[in-house]
Amino acid sequence: MLENIQKLIIDKLSEEALVSVEETGLQPALIVNKNYLEAIAFLLRDTEGFYFDFLSNITAVDYYPENRFTLVYHIASIPYQTQIVLKVHLEHERDADQLPELPSVAAVWRTADWHEREAFDLMGIFFTGHPDMRRILLPDDWDGFPLRKDYQESEMYHGIAIK
Template sequence: MTFPEIADLLTIQFGDLQINTQNLQPFLIVPTERLVAVCQFLRDDERLFFDLLACVTGIDNGLDANTMEVVYNVTSIPYEHNLMLKVVVPRNAGGNRLPSVPSVAHIWRTADWHEREAFDLVGIQFENHPDLRRILLPADWVGHPLRVDYQEEEQYHGIKTK
């Protein structure tokens, strides 16, 4: 199935989704509140059967854009088609709260570790994640190092970091 066919099918099912075909790999921008329903449909619909969540990536678009993105790369192994989805969220969800996106770990088990990595490094919360905690950095690490405004501490437990 081609990207336009998949996009048409999702538009019929979920209404108007933002479609971007300007890049080498086209993608759909999904509203945060529809993410779980879209992902569930992608996996469960027999015409699509996206059975593999290959990657979840968190991106900080910087202070000027004031947004972050979560990018999902999904694959249907038997049908041999791929799809990229994006969710765009504000950098700070009010005050100093981290941006938040629903977890898809109950749809694709591999999301468990991918979401933990995005949380750890970029600082994106995943609502209803079964075990959202740091995966690469120590539990008491301060901040999220892939955020553009990250300030590295001078020391960590008496060890110079700079």
């Protein structure tokens, strides 16, 4: 099935859409070009015979001290009982004022709305085109992104001890 998905993406979009393929591990993964992420998501959801209609999870991985993050998308086709993983690698400086950006897939899978907000809130990944890109777990004025490996915990928040 992985070969069929690769062929579909290359035939319908471009060879540039795929960066590489990971065939080891628990599930095969396609490393995709971030500029094609939304188009790939629509293609995999809307193509008969694939119909990846369910986004079960989005995970963000921090490779500190490198200036690198990976977003991992677990998608499934409920009717065809198949699963695949899409990954997007992001190279980005660790500047809190200039967050790494990735296109939103909330228009493809509605569950992405919440998953992307969580990745934004806790890892500082900004999703362009997201319908409501704001924090979901922490207060709007929280400083930093707690799941980043270089996060420095504050001792106080509005006069309240945190630790």
